[in-house]
Amino acid sequence: MPGTGIGEPARLRTARSGDERSSPPGAPPIGVPDGALPLRTGDRGSAVSDLQGRLARLGLPVVPDEDGTFGTGTRAAIEAFQHRRGLRVDGTCGTQTWSALVEAGFALGARLIYDRRPMLRGDDVAELQRRLSALGFDTGRVDGIFGPATAQAVREFQGNVGLPSDGIVGATTVRELGRVMPRHADPSLVSAVRDRERLLHAPRTLLDRRIAVAEGGGLDVLVTAVRRRLVAAGAHVVPILHPSGSAQAAMANAAAVEVFLGLHLDPLETRCACLYYSGFSYESLGGRRLAELTQGLAAAALGVPADGARGMSLPALRETRMPAVLCEIGPAATVVRRNGELADALADALAAWAATPV
Numbered sequence: 001m002p003g004t005g006i007g008e009p010a011r012l013r014t015a016r017s018g019d020e021r022s023s024p025p026g027a028p029p030i031g032v033p034d035g036a037l038p039l040r041t042g043d044r045g046s047a048v049s050d051l052q053g054r055l056a057r058l059g060l061p062v063v064p065d066e067d068g069t070f071g072t073g074t075r076a077a078i079e080a081f082q083h084r085r086g087l088r089v090d091g092t093c094g095t096q097t098w099s100a101l102v103e104a105g106f107a108l109g110a111r112l113i114y115d116r117r118p119m120l121r122g123d124d125v126a127e128l129q130r131r132l133s134a135l136g137f138d139t140g141r142v143d144g145i146f147g148p149a150t151a152q153a154v155r156e157f158q159g160n161v162g163l164p165s166d167g168i169v170g171a172t173t174v175r176e177l178g179r180v181m182p183r184h185a186d187p188s189l190v191s192a193v194r195d196r197e198r199l200l201h202a203p204r205t206l207l208d209r210r211i212a213v214a215e216g217g218g219l220d221v222l223v224t225a226v227r228r229r230l231v232a233a234g235a236h237v238v239p240i241l242h243p244s245g246s247a248q249a250a251m252a253n254a255a256a257v258e259v260f261l262g263l264h265l266d267p268l269e270t271r272c273a274c275l276y277y278s279g280f281s282y283e284s285l286g287g288r289r290l291a292e293l294t295q296g297l298a299a300a301a302l303g304v305p306a307d308g309a310r311g312m313s314l315p316a317l318r319e320t321r322m323p324a325v326l327c328e329i330g331p332a333a334t335v336v337r338r339n340g341e342l343a344d345a346l347a348d349a350l351a352a353w354a355a356t357p358v
C-alpha cells in the first residue's frame with residue numbers, strides 16, 4: 001500500500017513494543033523498570049548498562065566507567081547530552097533525559113509514523129518536519145512531535161507526489177521524501193516563515209489578546225498580580241497553576257492562547273533567567289523576542305543579575321503551540337518583596353512584545 005509500505009497497516013492495530021510506544025502522561029518511561037529512575041552517580045545494574053549503550057550509540061562514550069556502573073564517565077556523557085538537547089544539565093538521568101535518549105534513537109524510516117494519542121515523538125519526526133518544511137509544507141514548529149499540523153503536512157505532500165493522502169509515513173513516503181529535493185541548497189523552513197508572518201500580522205496591543213500565565217508552585221500571588229495588570233490592558237488571561245510543564249502546555253494549547261508566560265520560583269537562588277523554545281536546529285522567533293524583553297525588565301525589577309535569554313527544549317516550551325517563555329526567578333524573599341514591581345515588568349514585557357513581536 002503506497003504511503004505505508006507492505007504489511008504496515010496491520011501494525012496500526014497491534015500494541016507496539018519496546019521503544020516504539022510512547023508513554024501516556026504519568027506512566028513510567030518506556031524501557032525502564034519501574035522505580036529505576038532517576039539514575040545517578042553510584043548506581044549499578046542493567047538500567048545503567050542500557051543508559052550507557054544509548055549514550056554510546058549517540059557518540060557519547062562513558063569511559064572509564066565499567067558496563068553497568070554509573071561513574072564520572074557516565075555523568076560527563078549525560079551532561080554533554082543534556083546540553084546538546086536543551087535540557088537542564090545536572091548529570092542525572094531523570095524522566096526527561098531518558099525520554100530524550102529514547103527519542104534520539106529513532107532514525108527516519110526505522111518505524112511507522114502516524115497520528116495517534118499519545119503523540120509519537122522522536123528525532124525521526126523532527127527530520128520529517130525539517131524535510132517537509134524545506135519543501136514548503138507547513139508542519140508548525142520543528143519539535144519532534146507528530147501532531148495534527150505535521151499529519152496535515154504529510155497528507156499534502158503525499159497528494160502532491162501521487163500517493164494516497166493517509167498521513168501515514170512508511171517506507172514509500174520516506175522514499176518519496178528522499179527523491180524530492182528542495183530547490184535551494186540551504187532552503188528556508190516554511191514553518192519559520194509562517195511563524196514570522198503570523199507574528200507580523202497580529203494586533204500590536206494587548207487588547208483582546210489571549211495570554212496564558214502559568215506557575216508551578218509558590219507564585220500564585222504573582223500570577224494574580226500579573227493577571228490584574230493584563231486585564232486592565234484589555235487582555236484575556238488564562239491562569240494555569242500546575243507543577244508539570246507538560247500539563248501547563250496542554251492547558252495552554254486547549255485554551256488556544258496566543259502567547260504563554262511561565263513562571264518558576266528558585267526559592268534560594270538569586271537569579272532571573274528567561275528561556276524560550278529551541279531544538280532540532282529550530283527556534284521560536286516570537287519566544288526569543290519575548291524572552292529578551294522579559295529578561296531585561298524582570299531582572300531590573302528584582303534587582304538581581306540577568307542570566308540571559310536562552311533557548312531550551314523543556315516541556316513547557318517545546319510542547320506549547322504558541323510563542324512561549326519560562327521565566328525562572330529567585331530568591332523567594334526578593335520575589336515577595338518586589339511582587340508589584342515584577343508584575344509591572346512582566347506586563348510591560350508582554351505589551352512591548354505585542355508592539356514588536358519579532
